[in-house]
Amino acid sequence: MTTNSPVVVALDFPDMQQAIAMADQLDPSLCRLKVGKELYTATGPVILEELHKRNYEVFLDLKFHDIPNTCAKAVGVAADLGVWMVNVHASGGQRMMEAARNELEKKSHQPLLIGVTVLTSMEQRDLAGIGLDVEPMKQVERLAKLTQSSGLDGVVCSAREVALIRDVCGADFLTVTPGIRPEGSDIGDQKRVMTPKQAVEAGVHYMVIGRPIVANEAPLTVLESIL
Numbered sequence: 001m002t003t004n005s006p007v008v009v010a011l012d013f014p015d016m017q018q019a020i021a022m023a024d025q026l027d028p029s030l031c032r033l034k035v036g037k038e039l040y041t042a043t044g045p046v047i048l049e050e051l052h053k054r055n056y057e058v059f060l061d062l063k064f065h066d067i068p069n070t071c072a073k074a075v076g077v078a079a080d081l082g083v084w085m086v087n088v089h090a091s092g093g094q095r096m097m098e099a100a101r102n103e104l105e106k107k108s109h110q111p112l113l114i115g116v117t118v119l120t121s122m123e124q125r126d127l128a129g130i131g132l133d134v135e136p137m138k139q140v141e142r143l144a145k146l147t148q149s150s151g152l153d154g155v156v157c158s159a160r161e162v163a164l165i166r167d168v169c170g171a172d173f174l175t176v177t178p179g180i181r182p183e184g185s186d187i188g189d190q191k192r193v194m195t196p197k198q199a200v201e202a203g204v205h206y207m208v209i210g211r212p213i214v215a216n217e218a219p220l221t222v223l224e225s226i227l
């Protein structure tokens with residue numbers, strides 16, 4: 001099922017049973033689902049089959065970051081699994097991203113290919129810790145340009161950087177933003193956050209939201225109130 005909802009719910013669970021229980025409480029006409037490292041490591045590709053059977057479009061968030069050949073082949077396998085979106089770390093560089101793009105060109109089903117810029121859990125001092133003496137905004141801009149020139153469809157960034165990316169890369173270049181926190185909800189390990197309303201006003205294409213929805217006793221109600 002294709003939905004025009006901007007919300008992608010992060011199914012961050014340690015096993016199939018909990019993930020499916022959550023999917024069954026949500027609605028594929030109101031959101032897409034994201035399968036990340038925790039769940040995929042626990043279940044392997046069978047979780048994708050189960051979610052596709054339930055009519056969900058799935059963002060496979062494994063953030064590939066490797067030598068060009070390895071990264072490209074992994075992205076190719078993700079395409080064969082029928083996912084809607086897949087991502088790589090933009091800091092893997094242009095040759096890695098171009099190899100991934102080229103691999104997808106060979107596929108009959110081509111997921112959206114997205115580059116992760118600077119994780120929303122990072123702030124300036126975290127970048128300094130890995131030797132990058134630069135503000136997050138500047139690093140996101142640099143990696144967004146590199147991602148676009150490598151032929152990818154868009155970037156993962158925080159909603160705070162979306163206005164800038166629209167200026168620099170154009171409004172059609174997709175922005176996928178985690179670090180979304182409804183007013184009053186716990187920020188947890190995220191650093192560069194915005195509310196859903198601020199994110200929409202900034203022009204975000206897709207908002208990734210995990211704990212504020214999946215850790216709530218009434219996930220569908222929270223999703224509906226966000227929408």
Ligand SMILES: O=C(O)c1cc(=O)[nH]c(=O)n1[C@@H]1O[C@H](COP(=O)(O)O)[C@@H](O)[C@H]1O
Pocket residue numbers: 010012036061063087116118119120121156157178179180188190208209210211212
């Ligand atoms: O690629 C991602 O989805 C991602 C990138 C990023 O920079 N920050 C980030 O939080 N994420 C993912 O987005 C989700 C956010 O979940 P919550 O913080 O629970 O809303 C998690 O599954 C993260 O793995």
